[in-house]
Amino acid sequence: MQHPPVVNAMTIDVEDYYHVSVFDGVIPRSDWARLECRVLDNTSRLLDLFGEFGVRATFFVLGWVAERHPSLVARIASAGHEVASHGYGHRLVYDQTPAAFREDVRKAKTILENAAQAPVLGYRAPSYSIVPQSLWALDVLIEEGYAYDSSIFPIRHDRYGIPVSGRHPYLIERSSGRIIEAPASTTRLGPLNLPVAGGGYFRLLPYQWTKWGITRVNQREQKPAIFYLHPWEIDPQQPRLPCGLLSRVRHYRNLGQTEARLRTLLADFAWGPMKAVLPSFEERPQLAGANAALPYLW
Ligand SMILES: [Zn+2]
Numbered sequence: 001m002q003h004p005p006v007v008n009a010m011t012i013d014v015e016d017y018y019h020v021s022v023f024d025g026v027i028p029r030s031d032w033a034r035l036e037c038r039v040l041d042n043t044s045r046l047l048d049l050f051g052e053f054g055v056r057a058t059f060f061v062l063g064w065v066a067e068r069h070p071s072l073v074a075r076i077a078s079a080g081h082e083v084a085s086h087g088y089g090h091r092l093v094y095d096q097t098p099a100a101f102r103e104d105v106r107k108a109k110t111i112l113e114n115a116a117q118a119p120v121l122g123y124r125a126p127s128y129s130i131v132p133q134s135l136w137a138l139d140v141l142i143e144e145g146y147a148y149d150s151s152i153f154p155i156r157h158d159r160y161g162i163p164v165s166g167r168h169p170y171l172i173e174r175s176s177g178r179i180i181e182a183p184a185s186t187t188r189l190g191p192l193n194l195p196v197a198g199g200g201y202f203r204l205l206p207y208q209w210t211k212w213g214i215t216r217v218n219q220r221e222q223k224p225a226i227f228y229l230h231p232w233e234i235d236p237q238q239p240r241l242p243c244g245l246l247s248r249v250r251h252y253r254n255l256g257q258t259e260a261r262l263r264t265l266l267a268d269f270a271w272g273p274m275k276a277v278l279p280s281f282e283e284r285p286q287l288a289g290a291n292a293a294l295p296y297l298w
Pocket of ligand 1: 013015019020086090125126127
């Protein structure tokens with residue numbers, strides 16, 4: 001029997017090329033405001049592209065960007081997309097105290113809600129930096145009114161990831177309340193979770209990798225995929241910043257091909273915002289056992 005196409009989540013982390021964590025310590029924060037702004041044009045191109053394909057997406061916007069460009073946030077919202085939070089200052093969660101993190105996510109939520117004129121319910125940490133030692137961040141997010149998080153990557157990576165955590169959206173119960181976790185997508189190959197849906201993996205590996213991975217998630221598991229990209233990833237003209245060889249490959253490779261790839265991806269699969277793939281809080285009975293996906297919590 002033919003199944004209807006699975007709707008996947010298209011998500012964009014709205015930040016500029018110099019906000020990326022690999023440039024922490026290379027580009028002082030005090031320089032951000034005087035660097036050439038490219039996030040407006042790049043996000044605008046993504047909005048045009050989504051308009052052309054009739055796709056609605058979720059935009060995790062950095063508060064720092066929203067504060068300077070509230071009209072961009074308003075445009076995202078008025079085009080029918082979801083505005084969510086990428087925090088305010090792009091600091092890694094595990095480098096912050098809980099109090100500083102609370103201030104960061106609260107400030108971002110206020111700025112974004114004012115600009116979007118809509119509630120902001122979702123959060124994604126810079127560089128997926130909710131890891132075993134920063135799980136306290138989930139309590140802060142719950143207390144600050146966030147309903148879902150998309151920061152726990154179930155992979156092994158040098159800077160982030162909880163390899164044993166759930167691969168599909170699941171509910172987390174904490175003493176402070178509940179939050180839905182919606183991880184970026186992986187496919188399971190033997191003992192490994194391999195990232196298949198976005199960012200560097202989308203740019204650095206052939207497109208067929210992404211297509212194979214999302215198809216596998218949709219068809220074998222009958223689950224939606226969660227894909228992510230940044231506006232700077234479709235901008236081959238962005239100024240080059242100094243960084244090490246590995247970072248240079250991760251950040252700059254194939255920038256000129258990404259927009260064409262994204263067009264193919266938009267045509268090959270069905271897409272929607274995060275809410276299209278999230279379980280509701282009421283679905284808890286079906287999610288029994290999901291807690292076991294994150295053993296660090298219990
Ligand atoms: Zn980011």
